[in-house]
Amino acid sequence: MSPFAIFFLLLINSSLAANTNIYNVQNYGAKSDGKTDSSKAFLNAWAAACASNKPSTINVPIGKYLIHNANFNGQTCKSKAITMHIDGTLLAPSDYNVIGNEENWIKFEKVNGLSIYGGTFDGQAAALWACKNSNNKNCPDGTTALTFYNSNNIIMSGVKVQNSQKFQILVDGCHNVKLQGVKVSAPGNSPNTDGIHVKSSSGVSIMKSQIGTGDDCISIGPGTSNLWIEGIACGPGHGISIGSLGWKQQELGVQNVTVKTVTFSGTTNGVRVKTWARPSNGFVRNVLFQHIVMVNVKNPIIIDQNYCPNHQSCPHKGSGIKISDVTYQDIHGTSATEVAVKLDCSKSNPCSGITLEDVNLSYQNQQTEASCVNARGRVSGLQKPTNCLLKS
DSSP states (O other): OOHHHHHHHHHHHHHHHHTSEEEEGGGGTOOTEEEEEOHHHHHHHHHHHHHOSSOEEEEEOSSEEEOSOEEEEOTTOSOSOEEEEEOSEEEOOSSTTTTTTSSEEEEEESOEEEEEESOEEEOOOHHHHHHHHTTOTTSOOOOEEEEEESOEEEEEESOEEEOOSSOSEEEESOEEEEEESOEEEOOTTOTTOOSEEEESOEEEEEEEEEEEOSSOSEEEOTTOEEEEEEEEEEOSSSOEEEEEEOSSSSOOOEEEEEEEEEEEESOSEEEEEEEESSOOOOEEEEEEEEEEEEEEESEEEEEEEEEOGGGOSOOSOOOOOEEEEEEEEEEEEEESSSEEEEEEOOSSSOEEEEEEEEEEEEETTEEOEEEEESEEEEEEEEEESOOOOEEO
8 A cells, every 4th residue: 555545544533533532431431340330431421422512422342330329420421322232241230229219220311312332231239129029019110221211313323231230221212212232131030120111202213123121122102103023032921911001091102013024932912002000081092013023921811991900000990092003914823832823902982993914823733712802903814712802
């Protein structure tokens, strides 16, 4: 290469570097020994990135970084494009009493324009799960590992989130969030460890990800709209669930949800809509479940509008949530139970506009059954089990 060409490349590289500020957490005191609390160092690096008028990158080199608790607030950020490039692992304290009563372990709040690439977030929650599974009433509720709250324009790619005390990832009050190539994992017996929970958010997409937990792989809460889920491998876990909804009488609805190209392996449920048997003004509408594979799933297709665990807190009234225009298209595979389709809808607010198109579910190479209560709609194509819907 000629001296001129070398000079030209150096000039380009220096120009790119000049347009992006780079902050290494180790320069702010972070230790990669997995023992020293590096919370303050991470927050200081974040503050420096926020203060810049240019796009900023926070680098987390290879190693293990103990983080007791960190709230990355973006309300005063000048930079509208912050990238976190993580090569290392962020560890929560293994002693659950340190953060067990906190709502969040790592939280991004009021951030606009954040991208997170790579790295592992490890909640180290085995001791807390053991405490809860022993029926010890003194166990703390637990904390969510990674929270995005009231934030916009978020991208997270190639990230691992594992062993959280409670929810692995929470998206709450956000707009335009893209989670892609994410791996979420916790043992099947870990309580309340939903993989990804979305609520009060719009324009969220979850794509090409592997999720295995002790609760729902993906759960969808009130106020969610325009949600796109595609290319997910789910298991172990409780499946993908809209709900539970309807705990409150005044509650925002869920609408415009697409779930496609998902494989459920050995899960408790496949695609589920779950509502409390309580009065509520909420709704679920315009939902598409498409190209779904079930592998030994206990409840492949289920609507449960009489959810009331232990028969507590339910005033003996039907669910007030109105479910309409839900389509199940190309759902096939194997059920772990004889009843593969169970649509148990509200007596006071029957389900309407249910569509079953090309459903083929078997149980031990036998014919499966369908159970419908207060459910109206239409069918087309293959129907195994036999249709039980009332005509619309």
